[in-house]
Amino acid sequence: MLIGTSVPFAAGRRAGHTFAVLASLLVWLVMLAPLLPLVTRLHARTIAATGRTGPGWSPVWVSLGSAGIALTVLVLGGTGLAWMLATGRLPAPRVWEAGLLLMQLMPPLVIGLLLVFLVGPYTAVGRLLADVHLSATNTFLALVVAEVYEAAPYYVLGAQAAFAALDPRLAVTAGLLGDRPVRTFRRVSLPLAAPGLAAALAAAWARAVGAFGAVIIIAYHPYGLPLAVWTTLEEVGLEQALPYAAALLLVAVPVPLAAYLWSARARRRR
Amino acid sequence: MLDVDVEVPRSSFVVRAAFCVGVAGRLALYGPSGSGKTTVLETIAGLVRPSRGHVVLGGRTLTSAPPCRVVALPDRRIGLLAQAPGLFAHLDVAANLAYGARSPAQRDRLPGLTEALGLTGLLGARPRELSGGQAQRVALGRVLVTDVDLVLLDEPFAGLDPAARAELAGLVDRVLAERRVAAILVSHELGEAQGFSGRLGVIHGGRLLAVGGSAELVRDPRTSEVAGLLGYRGVLPPTVTGDGTWRGVHPDRVVSGAWSERGIVLTGCVVRVQPHGPRVRVTLELPGAGAGRGGRELPEGAPVRVEAHLDAPVEVGQPVTVTALDPPLLDPPVLDPPVAPRQAGT
Structure with a gap:
């Protein structure tokens, strides 16, 4: 009797599961659908032509260089801030977090516009930079500045979450075993938070490499990959912009992917 | 020598504790959960700041207040072993053990400790691969590699199965004795506390109620509060003792039958029977003895009940005669303040 009633129930459950898998597959394919033109419309001759015309492949190196510097700046400046926030060492921590969230939620175009008023040629910062023969408008430095501002909240908030997930008793244990706070940070907090930091760094990298809104306002030159896509699309055509789009994908994805895989592996091993 | 005299405000009460532990001496702080034991330990470790008092270890003032210093x-030379071993997950056992080793002398301790703690075959293992007992042994070794003057043990055996608990307790005892380092254990298990040290402190509600030899304290707890914490399950008022004294009854110090030369003979009615290992825990109600003088321990008019661990099977409702062997004298219970009668019409 029991078996007689459970068979149709089990069959119904299998059918339901199959339907759920198919529905998930459909949603997943719809999400990946924009990648299709990279396979169907990107031709070798277009890629070869890209190397000979316009800015050539220099936007790849510009994007790699600027994003690399931006992330270095973020790691050096943002890691300490994230740790201070996560360990409750700052007064009124909600105010600090609100500031970071504000920057994260702010539209990139607005960031770019406001940066003009902060580091533009007629501002105090702009004049200071001019004194040392630098400019933060339409230069490589401007590109780095724009990328730093677009990516910073993603790194700092991600790093804060990574540090906050650590058991605070471990730092106490390290202290009682003779470590000063800086040494504890280096030997315990940093390695244990590394998977989370890597994930935060990956998000910041993707954001920095793909920065466009702020960049188009204060760093129109030199072209990074997003601007190369845009200007080629505007001035040449849709298909000619595809090689830059593919290059942007190739530059943006591997670092986060590697970070994600390493982070997942490191978490599994602990 | 450790000298502790501190007051630490907590949310529900102020923890007050004053005691000393000699060089290479031991103390077990015993009390129920939430009694303030861990707060005392954390104050000694330097994790909690007292509002008043001092912690002096080996002549060095580690904490003083007010003003709180x-x-x-890293400079306290105190090791802490908590219930959670707190191993560093990114390091293997060898690296965890060597974490605090700075000097060659400290590094020289590693092989001996590794062997004494039975960790030789586990040096390459990651913390997640260890059992609870193995992880605690690594944590203990990591503490003892350093030059500590005092080891604080905050219920380190909790969460382990009885066999692992007994094995680790024996190991801790042996290794601490070899290193001749002072140690304080906090535990809510009386047997564990007594096994660790011959000196026992009883703490409850933030107050260190008594400090003394563990056997003496259990035999002669002095107050009904300490008696209750040490397992006494019955207070005999003067109406029962007949000599104007109050005495405590411990269930393990009650035997069946009337042995008036060995203690006080009690006859009562069985109101509850529960299995207690190979024996039974019997609750007896003593008829006509409910003339308590009032107080928290024995409210006015409340029936006097005692518990006994007996071998013979008994049933509820059955009259039973037992002898409480040399029940210790207790201070008279604290009287509840009289309640003022309510005025009519107010």
């Missing part, structure tokens, strides 16, 4: 953790 606390020597930094």
Whole structure:
């Protein structure tokens, strides 16, 4: 009797599961659908032509260089801030977090516009930079500045979450075993938070490499990959912009992917 | 020598504790959960700041208040072993053990400790691969590699199965004795506390109620509060003792039958029977003895009940005669303040 009633129930459950898998597959394919033109419309001759015309492949190196510097700046400046926030060492921590969230939620175009008023040629910062023969408008430095501002909240908030997930008793244990706070940070907090930091760094990298809104306002030159896509699309055509789009994908994805895989592996091993 | 005299405000009460532990001496702080034991330990470790008092270890003042001055953790020379071993997950056992080793002398301790703690075959293992007992052994070794003057043990055996608990307790005892380092254990298990040290402190509600030899304290707890914490399950009022004294009854110090030369003979009615290992825990109600003088321990008019661990099977409702062997004298219970009668019409 029991078996007689459970068979149709089990069959119904299998059918339901199959339907759920198919529905998930459909949603997943719809999400990946924009990648299709990279396979169907990107031709070798277009890629070869890209190397000979316009800015050539220099936007790849510009994007790699600027994003690399931006992330270095973020790691050096943002890691300490994230740790201070996560360990409750700052007064009124909600105010600090609100500031970071504000920057994260702010539209990139607005960031770019406001940066003009902060580091533009007629501002105090702009004049200071001019004194040392630098400019933060339409230069490589401007590109780095724009990328730093677009990516910073993603790194700092991600790093804060990574540090906050650590058991605070471990730092106490390290202290009682003779470590000063800086040494504890280096030997315990940093390695244990590394998977989370890597994930935060990956998000910041993707954001920095793909920065466009702020960049188009204060760093129109030199072209990074997003601007190369845009200007080629505007001035040449849709298909000619595809090689830059593919290059942007190739530059943006591997670092986060590697970070994600390493982070997942490191978490599994602990 | 450790000299502790501190007051630490907590949310529900102020923890007050004053005691000394000699060089290479031991103390077990015993009390129920939430009694303030861990707060005392954390104050000694330097994790909690007292509002008043001092912690002096080996002549060095580690904490004093007010104004509150606390020597930094790395300079306190105190090791802490908590219920959670707190191993560093990114390091293997060998690296965890060597974490605090700075000097050649400290590094020289590693092989001996590794062997004494039975960790030789586990040096390459990651913390997640260890059992609870193995992880605690690594944590203990990691503490003892350093030059500590005092080891604080905050219920380190909790969460382990009885066999692992007994094995680790024996190991801790042996290794601490070999290193001749002072140690304080906090535990809510009386047997564990007594097994660790011959000196026992009983703490409850933030107050260190008594400090003394563990056997003496259990035999002669003095107050009904301490008696209750040490397992006494019955207070005999003067109406029962007949000599104007109050006495405590411990269930393990009650035997069946009337042995008036060995203690006080009690006859009562069985109101409850529960299995207790190979024996039974019997609750007896003593008829006509409910003339308590009032107070928290024996409210006015409340029936006097005692518990006994007996071998013979008994049933509820059955009259039973037992002898409480040399029940210790207790201070008279604290009287509840009289309640003022309510005025009519107010």
